[in-house]
Amino acid sequence: MTAASYDVVVVGAGIVGVACADQFARRGMRVAIVDRDMVGAGATAAGMGHIVVMDDSEPQFSLTRYSQTLWQGLRLELPDDVEYEQCGTIWIAADDEEMAEVWRKREYYNKRGVPTEVLDAQTLQRLEPNLRPMAGGLLVPEDAVLYPPCAARFLSERAQAHGAKFLLGDSVAQIGQGRVHLSHGLQLAAEVIVNAAGAYAPDLTPGLEIRKRKGHLVITDRYPGFIRHQLVELGYLKSAHSVTSDSVAFNVQPRRTGQVLIGSSRQQGAEHREVDNEILVRMLKRAQEYIPDLMQMSALRTWTGFRAATPDKLPLIGPWPADKSLFLAAGHEGLGITTSLGTARLLADHITGAKPEIPIEPYLPSRAAKVEVHA
Amino acid sequence: MSREVRQRFDVLVVGGGPAGVAAAVRAAEAGVRVGVVDDNVNLGGQIWRGGPEHEKETSAAGWISRLRASGATILCGLRIFHQPEAGVLLAEGHDDLHVLSYTKLVLATGARERFLPFPGWTLPNVTGVGGLQAMVKSGLPIRGKRVVIAGTGPLLLAVAAYLREHGAEIPIICEQASWSSLARFGVALFGQPGKIAQGLQLKRQLAGIKFSANSWPLAVHGKAAVEAVVIFRRGQTEAIACDYLACGFHLVPNIELPLLLGCQIQRGYVRVDDYQRTTVQEILCAGEPTGIGGVELSLAEGQIAGLVASGQMTEAKKLFGARNRARYFARSLDRAFRLRSELRRLPSPDTIVCRCEDIRYSRLSRHTSWRSAKLHTRCGMGPCQGRVCGTSTEFLFKWNPDSVRPPILPVRVESLAAMSSELDLECSGVSGGHK
Numbered sequence: 001m002t003a004a005s006y007d008v009v010v011v012g013a014g015i016v017g018v019a020c021a022d023q024f025a026r027r028g029m030r031v032a033i034v035d036r037d038m039v040g041a042g043a044t045a046a047g048m049g050h051i052v053v054m055d056d057s058e059p060q061f062s063l064t065r066y067s068q069t070l071w072q073g074l075r076l077e078l079p080d081d082v083e084y085e086q087c088g089t090i091w092i093a094a095d096d097e098e099m100a101e102v103w104r105k106r107e108y109y110n111k112r113g114v115p116t117e118v119l120d121a122q123t124l125q126r127l128e129p130n131l132r133p134m135a136g137g138l139l140v141p142e143d144a145v146l147y148p149p150c151a152a153r154f155l156s157e158r159a160q161a162h163g164a165k166f167l168l169g170d171s172v173a174q175i176g177q178g179r180v181h182l183s184h185g186l187q188l189a190a191e192v193i194v195n196a197a198g199a200y201a202p203d204l205t206p207g208l209e210i211r212k213r214k215g216h217l218v219i220t221d222r223y224p225g226f227i228r229h230q231l232v233e234l235g236y237l238k239s240a241h242s243v244t245s246d247s248v249a250f251n252v253q254p255r256r257t258g259q260v261l262i263g264s265s266r267q268q269g270a271e272h273r274e275v276d277n278e279i280l281v282r283m284l285k286r287a288q289e290y291i292p293d294l295m296q297m298s299a300l301r302t303w304t305g306f307r308a309a310t311p312d313k314l315p316l317i318g319p320w321p322a323d324k325s326l327f328l329a330a331g332h333e334g335l336g337i338t339t340s341l342g343t344a345r346l347l348a349d350h351i352t353g354a355k356p357e358i359p360i361e362p363y364l365p366s367r368a369a370k371v372e373v374h375a
Numbered sequence: 376m377s378r379e380v381r382q383r384f385d386v387l388v389v390g391g392g393p394a395g396v397a398a399a400v401r402a403a404e405a406g407v408r409v410g411v412v413d414d415n416v417n418l419g420g421q422i423w424r425g426g427p428e429h430e431k432e433t434s435a436a437g438w439i440s441r442l443r444a445s446g447a448t449i450l451c452g453l454r455i456f457h458q459p460e461a462g463v464l465l466a467e468g469h470d471d472l473h474v475l476s477y478t479k480l481v482l483a484t485g486a487r488e489r490f491l492p493f494p495g496w497t498l499p500n501v502t503g504v505g506g507l508q509a510m511v512k513s514g515l516p517i518r519g520k521r522v523v524i525a526g527t528g529p530l531l532l533a534v535a536a537y538l539r540e541h542g543a544e545i546p547i548i549c550e551q552a553s554w555s556s557l558a559r560f561g562v563a564l565f566g567q568p569g570k571i572a573q574g575l576q577l578k579r580q581l582a583g584i585k586f587s588a589n590s591w592p593l594a595v596h597g598k599a600a601v602e603a604v605v606i607f608r609r610g611q612t613e614a615i616a617c618d619y620l621a622c623g624f625h626l627v628p629n630i631e632l633p634l635l636l637g638c639q640i641q642r643g644y645v646r647v648d649d650y651q652r653t654t655v656q657e658i659l660c661a662g663e664p665t666g667i668g669g670v671e672l673s674l675a676e677g678q679i680a681g682l683v684a685s686g687q688m689t690e691a692k693k694l695f696g697a698r699n700r701a702r703y704f705a706r707s708l709d710r711a712f713r714l715r716s717e718l719r720r721l722p723s724p725d726t727i728v729c730r731c732e733d734i735r736y737s738r739l740s741r742h743t744s745w746r747s748a749k750l751h752t753r754c755g756m757g758p759c760q761g762r763v764c765g766t767s768t769e770f771l772f773k774w775n776p777d778s779v780r781p782p783i784l785p786v787r788v789e790s791l792a793a794m795s796s797e798l799d800l801e802c803s804g805v806s807g808g809h810k
Contacts, residue, residue, distance in 0.1 A: 038743075149750040149751050221785060277459050277794045281791075281792055281793070288789075294788050298787060298788075299787065300756070301782075302780060302781060
């Protein structure tokens with residue numbers, strides 16, 4: 001039987017996969033996207049939906065900032081249920097030492113054209129009265145929040161409108177050499193295969209250095225106006241980037257509904273989906289140190305998800321050296337919602353030979369020397 | 376941080392309705408340490424609960440006074456939300472947290488009414504059938520009010536009799552089941568002397584009330600509250616003026632806790648063996664979660680579970696006969712009151728299905744699974760956690776329910792933050808220096 005043939009087959013219908021499918025389809029390519037579940041069922045459903053510029057490294061900054069401007073450009077097209085709100089992020093400084101970090105961060109952002117505002121203790125208290133008194137903070141007003149499952153659905157509908165074909169509910173057994181084999185026997189032929197399977201990408205591309213990093217979230221009932229910005233402790237960077245140990249950080253988000261999303265935690269090597277009491281308790285006690293009144297709120301649900309973490313904390317975008325039909329768009333850790341749009345553009349530019357707006361080199365899978373071994 | 380109370384029981388019973396009370400009585404009378412937990416401030420469950428006036432009724436008073444004399448610890452007003460480790464349950468009280476350890480656990484978590492959405496069902500004074508009864512028991516004046524009763528199941532008749540006794544006018548009872556299905560149910564009642572007597576008694580109390588089979592509500596009209604209900608009857612629509620519409624489409628078991636604990640569910644009910652043991656060791660289940668069957672079945676199953684949990688296997692066996700007869704009745708009940716497929720067409724596109732999140736029917740009908748609907752519309756993601764809309768969408772769209780995670784009901788964040796029962800964890804302070 002002849003396999004159905006496409007220009008591009010994207011594996012994984014999370015927000016990164018659907019963003020890629022959308023980009024390829026809009027450029028006139030024949031696209032199929034396959035997923036064992038529905039659109040946005042994995043990390044996309046589990047994540048907070050914080051559109052944030054990060055400055056852990058130059059390439060991380062470039063990709064997050066580039067992607068944020070793409071979200072801003074899309075803003076008017078986003079349906080209401082995507083709940084895009086440019087509420088801004090406040091990086092909270094608990095003491096003078098962290099206040100010094102506020103000033104460093106401000107320098108960095110200002111040099112690169114990202115508006116910021118340094119908040120002293122009183123201004124912070126006025127903006128966020130429910131925070132325990134703190135040394136101050138850095139407001140990044142262009143950061144935003146959105147509801148990821150609906151954002152992914154929006155991108156998937158746009159891809160479909162441009163002819164992308166969605167094959168959902170069938171898992172992928174094998175990919176490579178221009179073929180995608182589905183578990184139920186169906187085969188797809190493709191010039192380009194994009195592995196966008198997130199934390200599960202290594203299952204299909206052995207040798208890929210992506211590890212699951214588990215996170216927990218709690219959502220409360222509705223308390224409109226309780227907090228007004230995404231609030232993140234400055235220690236977040238240290239916590240988010242510790243590759244070896246489990247960590248928690250204060251990171252809370254106001255939803256449009258008035259609900260408060262409470263995070264965050266990072267665990268290495270945890271494979272089970274169940275809520276882990278110990279880390280959840282640590283996470284909530286961390287939040288309590290910043291906002292004591294959170295404790296009296298009604299918690300509706302808890303859940304977990306798996307981030308796709310790479311050793312150097314940057315995503316893998318571009319060709320996989322061992323197979324010329326295979327490309328990667330995976331390993332986005334906690335930034336997949338933000339960087340989905342930038343990833344899709346970069347990859348589509350690279351494949352179609354268009355000039356990219358930021359260099360793709362820092363994200364190329366070939367950067368990891370280990371990759372060559374598998375060639 | 377709120378106060379933490381720790382208690383240990385040989386047999387812990389969850390649920391203070393007939394099944395739970397019977398289980399606790401039989402276990403405690405054998406001398407073991409028994410605790411009974413219920414989220415309500417009063418014992419009795421949905422069926423027996425009420426004012427002191429109500430406790431005089433039927434077998435309720437007998438069982439409850441027996442429980443009070445049995446030495447069992449009664450823990451009312453506690454909401455169990457999580458099992459942090461095997462053999463330990465966490466419950467939230469009004470201002471404290473309870474850590475309840477058990478050797479054997481009896482789940483008698485009861486059932487709730489099923490609501491189906493139709494235009495106007497969210498108007499004030501549209502209530503559940505059992506819900507309205509509970510409101511009257513706790514003081515709602517009903518004398519002289521016109522109450523239309525609609526839906527399905529024997530509860531319609533029982534509540535109609537109760538409301539009429541308290542002075543309500545019942546213009547009609549609309550039962551969605553067909554006459555033929557009811558007749559089969561009637562036939563199945565032979566061999567159930569107790570039930571027939573009950574039926575006859577009700578019949579006397581219900582004399583003169585119009586009862587219509589093949590009949591169901593189509594829409595409710597009213598501005599600030601119900602003014603009239605449009606029903607389908609004898610193949611036609613008919614508007615009936617009323618002050619209340621009490622509506623209930625039979626019962627659905629509360630299986631959230633059994634699911635959280637890993638008990639196997641079979642066709643929507645907790646799977647148990649002859650001894651009421653679930654598929655999880657040390658956990659038994661009795662009453663509505665094993666199959667909707669009413670008070671008699673619950674009492675039989677509860678007693679068996681209590682006896683087995685306290686090691687009285689021979690005594691338990693003696694009740695198998697009574698339990699099996701009651702179960703036969705329960706099965707015929709389920710068949711007789713099965714929901715007809717026409718009811719799936721009751722909602723209009725703009726009918727609200729999820730009241731917590733204001734999600735309308737048209738937004739749900741494009742989804743193919745409960746999970747998809749939840750993720751994309753937030754249906755079932757509000758404070759009721761899908762207990763209302765999840766049971767209606769299960770029928771409307773034939774969706775399967777999702778997995779269950781702690782907390783199984785909303786709790787204070789501080790209760791979640793106390794979940795680690797062994798360790799009093801101090802935050803390790805990832806950024807340090809800010810304390």
